[in-house]
Amino acid sequence: MTGDAEPAAAERVPGRRRLVRTVLTGAAVLSAGLLSGPGPAPAGPGSGSAGATSPGTAKRRPAGPDTALRELAAGNRRWRTLHEKHPDETRTVRQALLGGQHPFAVVLGCVDSRVPPELVFDQGLGDLLTVRSAGEVLDEAVLGSIAYGVLELDIPLVVVLGHQSCGAVAAAVHADGSGAELPAHMQYLVDQIRPAIDRKLRGDARVDAAITANVLLVRARLAAEPELAARIAAKRLAVVGARYELGSQRVHRVG
Template identity: 45%
Template sequence: MIPLLRTVAALALLGTALPALAEDAHPAHPAVKPEAPPVTFHRLEQGNLRFTKGVARHPAQTIAVRNALASEQHPHAIVVACSDSRVPPELVFDQGLGELFVVREAGNELEPLALASIEYGVAHLGVRLIVIMGHESCGAVKTGLAIPDGQSAGSPYLDALVSSVKSNLTDAGLTDADRHDPKVVKAAHANVDAVTRQLTQRSELLKAKVDAGELAVVSAIYALDTGHVEFWHTEGLAPAKAPVTTTTRH
C-alpha cells in the first residue's frame, strides 16, 4: 500500500504543477514595432525594479512566443553590456525573448564589430533606445587601473583591451582612493561615460539618428549586490523629479 500511496501523491503533485507549465491563452507577443524611447526606458526601469525586488515575471518565454519569433524580431532596446557573467541584461531588466538586442564586450569596449552590431540593430531593426551599461567591480576597469603603462597584460588582445580602458580613464580625475576602491565606482562611471561619447563620435550613422531625434542613448551602472541599475543622460526619457521645497520658519 505504501508504494501505491506514494504514486498517488506524486501524481497529485504533478497535477498541481502542470498549470504553471501551460501556455498563456494570449501570450505577450514581443514582435511589435519598437516603441518611443521614453516608453522603452520605462519598460526597462520597471523590469529592473521587479528584478531587484525578487518578483521577476520572466516574460515572453513561452513556446508560443518562441515560435512567433522564429521568422522575425523587433527588439525594444539595444543594451551594450560587459561580458561579466554576473550582468546578463535580459535578467537584470526582466525581459524575454525578442525584447533586447544585446552586445557584450569586456569593459563595454566598442571594437569595430561591436559598433557594426549596434548599427545593425538601429538601421535594420529600428531600435530607438541604446543603453550603455557598465557595472561596479568591473574586472576590465580594475585591470586597466592596475597594469602599469608599457607592461603587457598577457596577449596582444588583452593589451588592446587594457589600452582602451586606460584611454577612457585618462581625464576622469581619479584619486588614489578611487583607484583603490574595490568597486571602482567612479572609474566604472567614467568608463561608461567615455564609451557613451565614443558611440556617436565613431559612428556617423548613429550620430545622424541621435541628431534627428530618432535615437536616444543613455548611460547606466549595475550594482552587483543590490541588482539596481542607475541611469543618467536620461533627459527627455524619465519624468523630472519634483523640486525640493523648503519651509521658512518664523
C-alpha cells in the first residue's frame, strides 16, 4: 500500500495546495469494523510495523490506512479497558521530535473536553495531528489544517470523530426546532449542522441521529475534496467516520 504511485493529476500542485504550501510549509477509508472490533497489538518498539521511524526512537509509524486504523483500534481498546500506556512521552521521544514530526493519523474531533483524541486512542507526542471544532464543523481553517496533514506530512488516515451527547449538535437541533438565532459566531455551527437533522424524529432520538449524520456529512465532504480524493483513489488515504460513546468509552465506525 505504501508503494502506490500518485496519479499524474495529483502530482501537479493545484492552486489550493500551493496556497497551503505557501502558508504552512516552514511555519515550523477501509476495512469495515476496524475501530469497533479487536485488532492486533499496537505498533511499538520492536513491533516491525512498516513506515517511517522517528529519529531516536524504535517506534515505526503505521505505513498505510489499514495499519493506522488498527493502531487506533488497539489504543481505544486499551483506553476503555483501563490499560492505557500513555506512549511516546519519554525524554527520548521529546528530544527526537525536535527534528520533525511523523503523525500517522489526522483526527477531526469536537472541542468537547470529554473527548481528547490522544487519550481516547491512547496515543502520545507526535502520533496524531488533531483538529478540533465544535461539532466537527468544517471551515477554511479546518480544511487547510487537514490538507496540511495529508499533503505535507503524508498522513494516510483521516478520522472524523463525533461523540455521544454532543452539545454543539444538540444546540443546533434545538435552535433549528425553535427558529432562534444563536449569539455571536455560534449560528455558523447551526447552519453547518442543520443538513444533518432529521425532522421526522423527536427529542433525544433526533439529536442522537444528527450526531451520526453530521459525522457522515463531514466525512463525505472531506472525501470529495479533489486533493484528498486523488489519494483515496490511489489507496494512499482513507477518510472514515467514527463515534465515541461516553458511557462505554468505545470508538466505532459509522457509515
